Amino acid sequence: xEIQWFGTASIKISSGNTSVHFDPFISMNKSLQxxxxxxxxDATDIFITHGHFDHIYNIPEIWNMTKCTIxxxxxxxxxxxxxxxxxxxxxxxDHGQVISIPPFVIKIYKSQHIRFDIxxxxxTLINKRMFEYYGEFIKIMTLNKxxxxxxxxxxxxxxxxxxxxxxxxxxxxxxxxxxxxxxxxTLPFQGRLDIDHYALRFIKKFIPQSIFLHHFDDxxxxxxxxxxxxxxxEAVTKAFPHITVVxxxxxxxxxx
Ligand SMILES: [Zn+2]
Numbered sequence: 743x744e745i746q747w748f749g750t751a752s753i754k755i756s757s758g759n760t761s762v763h764f765d766p767f768i769s770m771n772k773s774l775q776x777x778x779x780x781x782x783x784d785a786t787d788i789f790i791t792h793g794h795f796d797h798i799y800n801i802p803e804i805w806n807m808t809k810c811t812i813x814x815x816x817x818x819x820x821x822x823x824x825x826x827x828x829x830x831x832x833x834x835x836d837h838g839q840v841i842s843i844p845p846f847v848i849k850i851y852k853s854q855h856i857r858f859d860i861x862x863x864x865x866t867l868i869n870k871r872m873f874e875y876y877g878e879f880i881k882i883m884t885l886n887k888x889x890x891x892x893x894x895x896x897x898x899x900x901x902x903x904x905x906x907x908x909x910x911x912x913x914x915x916x917x918x919x920x921x922x923x924x925x926x927x928t929l930p931f932q933g934r935l936d937i938d939h940y941a942l943r944f945i946k947k948f949i950p951q952s953i954f955l956h957h958f959d960d961x962x963x964x965x966x967x968x969x970x971x972x973x974x975x976e977a978v979t980k981a982f983p984h985i986t987v988v989x990x991x992x993x994x995x996x997x998x
Contacts, residue, residue, distance in 0.1 A: 743901045743998045747990040748777040750796050751910045751930050751957045756995070757845050757901050763788045764897070765797040765910050766804055769961040770878060776992040779803055787843055789835075790814035791910025792855060793821060793892040795885035796962055802826055813841065817892025835895070837918070846901050851920055853896040854913040856933040865935060871964040879964055896920065904998045907948060910957075912941060923949050925998050926988075930957035931969050938974045945982060952986040953978065954996070 746754045751765040763785045768777055782804045790798055790812065798818060802825040805812065812822065813833045823829055835841070837852035872879060896914065898921045899906045907924040912933055914920060927950035934940050945953065958969040975987050988996055 743899075743904050743906070744995040745906065745926070745928075745954060745990075745998065746993060746995050747954075747956050748781050749774070749959055749992055750961045751791065752777065753908060753928065753956060755846070755899050755901075755906060755908075760843065760845060761786070762843060762846060762848065762899070763810075764908060765789075765791055766800055767796050767961070768800050769959075770881075771961050771963055771966075774959060774961055779807065781993070783807060785810045788812050789848065789895075789897060790818050791853070791896070791908075792894045793818040793889050794911075795882065795889045796966075797910060798822065798889060799885060805831060815893035815895065817890060821889055836893070837895075846899055849898040849900070849921075851896045851898065852915050852918055853894040853909060853911070854915050855891050855894050856912040856930075859934045859936060861935040862933070866965060866967070869964065875964040878962070882962060882965055898924065906954075906998070907950070909944075912937070912944070914944075914947070920948065923951070926950060926952045926954055928954045928956060931955045931971060931974070932957045932966065937969065938977060941974060942977060942981070945978060945985065950985065952988060952998075954988045954990060956990065958989075 744756045749769050750767040752767050753764040755762050766782050785808045788810050805827050813835050816834050819832045819834050835850050839850045841848045897908045904925040906926045907921055908928045912930050927948050960966050960968040971989050978987050
């Protein structure tokens with residue numbers, strides 16, 4: 743099983759000739775244009791973690807090109823249908839469902855969205871980047887209104903005795919029994935100023951064999967930022983020396 747990152751929370755998981763995509767998104771940052779719609783020409787099955795624009799904005803364009811199947815919440819389905827995606831290509835999913843796309847088995851879990859902390863909100867809003875990217879800020883505010891989060895999902899992708907527990911936003915539901923000790927845990931590393939400390943509780947809860955960070959890049963300024971992962975990696979390596987931490991590069995396949 744291989745995992746690739748295409749920026750933001752866009753993940754592709756492959757085995758042999760089969761692949762599944764999660765939250766495909768093309769950077770809005772002109773100085774970070776590493777992925778394009780052509781990275782998704784092979785998409786047959788796309789899973790959505792939640793409906794925010796940085797997880798679904800490019801779906802209609804990708805669907806027009808590939809006529810892929812999209813697995814998402816009822817709220818995301820209604821947004822996509824308004825944008826021209828045909829209902830026949832959408833599978834509405836919910837917590838507890840299991841989808842088989844051989845050789846993958848994909849289990850769906852309800853999750854929660856990260857709560858942005860107050861220091862990060864101040865740091866983002868009171869920042870000279872607001873002036874630099876004012877046009878983008880207005881566009882993002884409009885997209886936020888049109889694209890609500892809806893139900894938040896996490897996914898367990900199982901293949902060949904290995905498993906990836908994948909989150910699109912860094913939070914979980916306390917009442918849900920998630921898989922324990924996955925081969926790999928993916929962590930979207932953006933959304934709080936205390937994220938180094940905050941993300942450690944995910945490691946303590948899930949005890950993964952390895953961690954794959956994503957969403958730490960600056961793909962929709964001025965709201966996003968390039969998050970420094972150094973201190974988190976140092977803290978994990980110190981407290982959990984047996985856990986491998988992957989800070990992926992764009993498009994490079996990592997084998998589990
Ligand atoms: Zn979100």
